Amino acid sequence: MKLDDFLSTVADSCKKQGPEQTIVLSSRVRIARNVKGYSFPGWAKKQERIRLFENVRPVIESLDEMKSSFSDSMDNLSSLEKQILVERHLISREHAARNSGSGLVLNKDESLCVMINEEDHLRMQLIQPGLQLDAAWKQLDEIDTRLEESLPYAFSRTLGYLTACPTNVGTAIRVSAMLHLPGLVLADQINQVVQAVSKLGMAVRGLYGEGTDALGNIFQVSNQMTLGESEKDIIDRLNKVLKQMIEHEENARASMVEKKPKIVLNQVGRAYGILSNAHSITSKETMNLLSMMRLGNDFGLFSKMRRSLVEELFISTQPAHLQKNVQDKLSAEQRDLIRADFLRGKLRSVSRPSDKFAEVSSADGDDSDPNI
């Protein structure tokens, strides 16, 4: 099956909702596992990588969760298809660069994705909408326990699950949440918060992982350490940090509405104006303006706009998603034109934002979800 036929539409995949969805876009748990007796992918010869891939792939495919899954070797995917998987956060950029001997298995609802021969033999991730790290880990833990019956994992009592890089040994778990934090950015508090979170042993990154900017005011927060702490403790600690970040974001939003409502209205109004009228627009500008529209929607400034529309536009205006509907290879400039056309079309049905806040001045900030 072709990848494009398998993947759900961006609109459908963005409709999934979870707890704390106003601020937390999604929760992800990823674990690394390696098979005893094989070199790690970065050191293994091609033949060994292929042998591992061929041995492991059917085991993954046989999981109940992987009924009617998409499964392929990376060399069968075009660079466009790989890029689409990256833009949907299903594989890493590093994995997209790999070819024969590496592959992926993706379940029907795209919540479970297993990368084979990325930096480790297996990198399995489970994504859930909103804040649901515990639920995501519970599911992935069960899947992993079933896999260990068929795959002899490389494990040491002192070092835990052995990985190519010692920064991942132990639980080999990366737990992360994707947060939308426009309030903290506008209030100029984001650097303080990021610093405080880093001191607690968490990493804060941009939308597309390591080394990427926080485009669209979207931040990924994840644990940094994997050895010396159980999965549950790691998740509990991250949950605590996230709860605090959510609270700070809510407070920042509430105080903005109270003290500087015009600034918010101005930002949201301009964002709508540009996005629904531009004829050429970059990906970066799009993301940042969409962030303001999402914020405006959270404040109830857009009547009848579903929040998932903004999420959908975040992804479908990415380069590969724009390219896939067009035959010829687009230059960056051509993409900016097509992106603007696409946005004007999508936003035609969204009416302009209200120019004042509804009765929110009496709110104390403890109930900051005016329209869900």
Add this chain to the structure above:
Amino acid sequence: MCGDILKYADLCCECSQGAIQDEDPYGIKLLHILTDIHCQKGQSVRSCCREDSHRCPMCQFPLDQFKEKGQVGCPECYTHLCQDELQSALQLSQRALDHQGKVPLTFQIPPEATMKNCHKIKSKSSDNDLSYSV
């Protein structure tokens, strides 16, 4: 100091030697959990004294390149690495040096079974309850 017998970094000198003689590395891995019990009295199990560069016998990874690559070649490399180097790498990036959390079923051995495998525990167990507090 264990000199060059320190093949099994997780183990004390005597057990490392035993492990090599037994040539049963996976059986001996049952002992890893007991490491700290053995080596509480000032013997540093983890200090490795290997100077010569060599390769992992399993995957031929040049172990002296661990520092510069930041990665190893295969799971077995961890046992053959210079343990000082490994430890300092872990100290830089990790919270602690001992695994907490999930253990695969095949590694979940009842305590009695582990103890049978270690000579020192057998001889000391009756008069030293402290041993079990690890």
